[in-house]
Amino acid sequence: MANRKIFLLILLLAVSAAAALVIGPVSLTRDILWLRLSRILLGIAAGAGLASCGAVFQALLRNPLAEPYVLGVSSGAGLGAVLAVALFGYAGFLPLPAFTGGLLVIFLVYNLSRVGQKVPVQTLLLSGVVINIICSSLILFFISASGNPVLHDAMWWLLGNLQVFDSRLVLASLAAAGLGIPVFMLYSRELDAISLGEEEALHLGINIENVKTALFIIASIITAALVSACGLIGFVGLIVPHMARAIVGPKHKALIITAAILGAIFLVLSDAAARTIMKPAEIPIGIITSLLGGPFFLYLLRKTRNIKQK
Amino acid sequence: MKRFKKIAGLFIIFFLLCGPAxxxxxxxxxxxxxxxxxxxxxxxxxxxxxxxxxxxxxxxxxxxxxxxxxxxxxxxxxxxxxxxxxxxxxxxxxxxxxxxxxxxxxxxxxxxxxxxxxxxxxxxxxxxxxxxxxxxxxxxKNMRRELQEIRDKTKSIEQPKKVYVEIWGEPITSCGRNSLVDEVITAAGGINIAGSINTLYPLLSQEFIISQDPDVILLGYMSRDQAGLKKAVASRFGWQNIKAVKNDQVICDISPDIFLRPGPRIVDGIAQIQKRLYGE
Amino acid sequence: MSSMILEVKNLWAGYSNREVIKGVDFSVNRGEFIGIIGPNGAGKSTLIRALSRVLEPSQGSVSLNGKDLHKMRLSEAALITAVVPQDTLIVFEFLVRDIVSLGRIPHIRKLGKETQEDLDIVEDCLGLTKTKELADRFINELSAGERQRAIIAKALAQEPQLLMLDEPTSHLDISHQTEIFDLIKSLSRDKGLTVIAVLHDLNLASEYCDRLILMSEGKIFRQGRPEQVLDYKTIEAVYKTVVVVGKNPVSGKPSVFPVPEGQRRQ
The missing domain is CATH 3.40.50.1980 (Nitrogenase molybdenum iron protein domain)
Known part of the structure; x- marks a missing residue:
């Protein structure tokens, strides 16, 4: 049953990608073919990556409101970029210091939360939230205090953007999502057990500290990579996993791949809308994901509620 | 006589008090x-x-x-x-x-x-x-006169040049209808490719810019060193076939202060732009 | 297989700055139904946590089937013991059947799939706990008693030799309490399942358990058959309250009656 749904979703993804290829402010010509293709590929990578990481974080933190940015990786990446420019006058490839910043925050949050060999989930969440706030404030401070106009670029990039067109970044994003998602799927049962509770998972024989650490690090690295390439695209990591749960249920064997496909469809279509709704102007994609996603999710929620009541 | 002295006295006091003002x-x-x-x-x-x-x-x-x-x-x-x-x-x-x-x-x-x-x-x-x-x-009066002279120069050009103005790169921002820059370009005798867009400072889609194929690209980043910008803009993926890039018509050396600022040098800015568009 | 399934020697365990369990010794034979009783703070839940690998002991040893529990791999221990916690907060909308089938995790190979046998065992456990009709409902929609039965079904799906329960019926009314205990007792009697249950209700413990371990202030105060442990002097010493111990007219087991203050002069 779930398999059939997943197959249909894959078809839907193919259709969406094809549609996105021809939807835009101008008709498709050879000149802009790569521009569109690049956006679609990045949309698939970022959508699938963020949605599946969101599902993993929600299970790890046992919190339906968790999402990939909650542990501070994204603001760490932003701070990395901002510091490189503000303090070192860096004017090169911004994703590099961004990714470094993200990795440093992962390291920091993990070590702050560690108690001996264990990483209690509540502490992880709290440390992440605090680091998030600190990094965000630092970012704002440097942007407002510095006269360096390159910093204004950094702020824009924080708003999320699939118009990257750099094949290295597109490939890196595809690699991150493409390698991470199968790994998450391998941990499906562990994720099911952990989402019941850490003690419950322990009783089922799962080495939760190893599993938690591995999943946290992998999901955070993927998030850092995607944020370094595309900036912050909100909503996908939080709501798409819930959409996926409404369709195939909470068992992670089906959930991870469903969330990934849904996330890809969602971003590809949002991006197509972002360049077409107010053509030829571009709307920042984060605005589209929130505006489109919110109502759609509410609709899905009501529909599944009604089914349950019957 | 006494009244005259009184009035004079009042005046003197008045000036002493208010004179400084x-x-x-x-x-x-x-x-x-x-x-x-x-x-x-x-x-x-x-x-x-x-x-x-x-x-x-x-x-x-x-x-x-x-x-x-x-x-x-x-x-x-x-x-x-x-x-x-x-x-x-x-x-x-x-x-x-x-x-x-x-x-x-x-x-x-x-x-x-x-x-x-x-x-x-x-x-x-x-x-x-x-x-x-x-x-x-x-x-x-002088500014108005100069402006009219400039407008007259290119009034009867048959194929006005298409101009793309970029005032910021992240995100790519241009100037639309009713913006000052749009007026500047039009006065200089060019056509602003974003001129029909109703937003003052639209975030233009790269696809649109490429398909419009402008003759000239004018860079006007406020308070930014423009030298490196020309190279960055011209080397954007997909932009190499744009006429302005092919013919090395990416202008970065007109100080944006002159044509972006709503100040007394604006007419001079229009003149400079016109010169770069059409020579003479 | 020896008849002793669990042996605990000089166990000390606690939390960051204080020990809660201070030198506990006992052993459990296969098929026994052990009740751990005692006042709040005596260390009952801590004991279960130390026995289920949630807490690492600071001293002492626990051996399961003759092997050191804390040197075993977690997955190996999960094939032998299953735990039913006091309550579970399930954040996502799992179906009851999905929850129960999680109990098969220790038996499924890392990269393997569920087999028909796994599915059959899940069905059996649903039947045993009378939760078959609930199998396709969401766990969060069940009543407290139904939920507890589902969680027990999950524990049974692990096919454990030793089942540990931490206050399994504290939120249930008397009909559900007897229902759960009848189930556990029958499993213990008919299938040879060894059960260790932390209980707060002395009378239920008396009715159902083969042996009681009475804890006080981190140590075992007394252990033995209900008749040996539940006498009024012992209970007053440990619970610091006045009681009268009589006999259940039907089963003959000791029953504990509280004595309100107004009646105490006798």
Whole structure:
């Protein structure tokens, strides 16, 4: 049953990608073919990556409101970029210091939360939230205090953007999502057990500290990579996993791949809308994901509620 | 005789008390680079312009004038300590900065010149306030005349050049209908490819720019070193086939201050642009 | 297989700055139904946590089937013991059947799939706990008693030799309490399942358990058959309250009656 749904979703993804290829402010010509293709590929990578990481974080933190940015990786990446420019006058490839910043925050949050060999989930969440706030404030401070106009670029990039067109970044994003998602799927049962509770998972024989650490690090690295390439695209990591749960249920064997496909469809279509709704102007994609996603999710929620009541 | 002495005495006392107010220089503070340029072009001296922003960089005399911050980081105490008669500001009357300035008891005059006509009106109003009415009228008359001459030059061009103006790169931002830059391009005899878009500063889609194939790309990044920009813009993926890139018509050496600022040099800016578009 | 399934020697365990369990010794034979009783703070839950690998002991040893529990791999221990916690907060909307089938995790190879046998065992456990009709409902929609039965079904799906329960019926009314205990007792009697249950209700413990371990202040105060442990002097010493111990008219097991203050002069 779930398999059939997943197959249909894959078809839907193919259709969406094809549609996105021809939807835009101008008709498709050879000149802009790569521009569109690049956006679609990045949309698939970022959508699938963020949605599946969101599902993993929600299970790890046992919190339906968790999402990939909650542990501070994204603001760490932003701070990395901002510091490189503000303090070192860096004017090169911004994703590099961004990714470094993200990795440093992962390291920091993990070590702050560690108690001996264990990483209690509540502490992880709290440390992440605090680091998030600190990094965000630092970012704002440097942007407002510095006269360096390159910093204004950094702020824009924080708003999320699939118009990257750099094949290295597109490939890196595809690699991150493409390698991470199968790994998450391998941990499906562990994720099911952990989402019941850490003690419950322990009783089922799962080495939760190893599993938690591995999943946290992998999901955070993927998030850092995607944020370094595309900036912050909100909503996908939080709501798409819930959409996926409404369709195939909470068992992670089906959930991870469903969330990934849904996330890809969602971003590809949002991006197509972002360049077409107010053509030829571009709307920042984060605005589209929130505006489109919110109502759609509410609709899905009501529909599944009604089914349950019957 | 006695009455005459009384009246004379009153006059003398009156002048002694109020003379300093009448005879001393006016003191103004400008919170916008364009306003600063207008003040200098009306002949106000460094004694009269007592405070300007960090970004007010023209004319060279601005170097010696105390700075009160920039629009985002204005130091109200500094402004008050300079005891201005007027503060020339921008933005809406109800924005936090202007409200604080008014609440501090300052006389705030707001000028938001958004189009060429707005610039002329601002110059006349500022001239009136600072007692340079004649100078202002002459200046505006000359500017209007020059502008007409420029417009006449390219009035009958059959194939006006398509121009893409980029005022920021992350995100890619251009200037749409009713913006000052759109008027500038049109006055110079070019066609702004974003001119039909109803947003003042639209975030243009790269696909659109490429498909429009502009003849000239004009870079106008405010307060940014433009030298490296030309290379960055021209090497964007997919842009190599644009006419402006192929023919090396990416202009980065016209100072954006001249054509982006709604100030007295705007007509000069239009002339420079026209020269680059059509030569002569 | 020896008849002793669990042996605890000089166990000390606690939390960051204080020991809660201070030197506990006992052993459990296969098929026994052990009740751990005692006042709040005596260390009952801590004991279960130390026995289920949630807490690492600071001293002492626990051996399961003759092997040191804390040197075993977690997955190996999960094939032998299953735990039913006091309550579970399930954040996502799992179906009851999905929850129960999680109990098969220790038996499924890392990269393997569920087999028909796994599915059959899940069905059996649903039947045993009378939760078959609930199998396709969401766990969060069940009543407290139904939920507890589902969680027990999950524990049974692990096919454990030793089942540990921490206050399994503290939120249930008397009909559900007897229902759960009848189930556990029958499993213990008919299938040879060894059960260790932390209980707060002395009378239920008396009715159902083969042996009681009475804890007080981190140590075992007394252990033995209900008749040996539940006498009024012992209970008063440990619970610091006045009681009268009588006999259940039907089963003959000791029953504990509280004595309100007004009646105490007798």
């Amino acid at each position: 009448y005879c001393r220089d006016i003191r103004v503070i400008s919170l916008a680079p364009s306003t600063t340029e207008i003040l200098f072009s009306l002949g106000l001296s460094e004694n009269e312009i007592v405070g300007i922003t960090n970004y007010c960089n023209y004319p060279p005399q601005t170097r010696n004038i105390p700075k009160v911050g920039s629009l985002a980081t204005v130091n109200i105490e500094k402004i008050i300590s300079l005891k201005p008669d007027y503060v020339f500001s921008v933005g809406s009357a109800s924005n936090p900065l202007n409200k604080s300035l008014k609440a501090a008891g300052l006389d705030v005059k707001i000028f938001n010149a958004e189009r060429l006509d707005g610039i002329f009106l601002a110059i006349l109003d500022i001239g009136e306030i600072t007692g340079r009415k004649d100078k202002a009228e002459t200046l505006v």
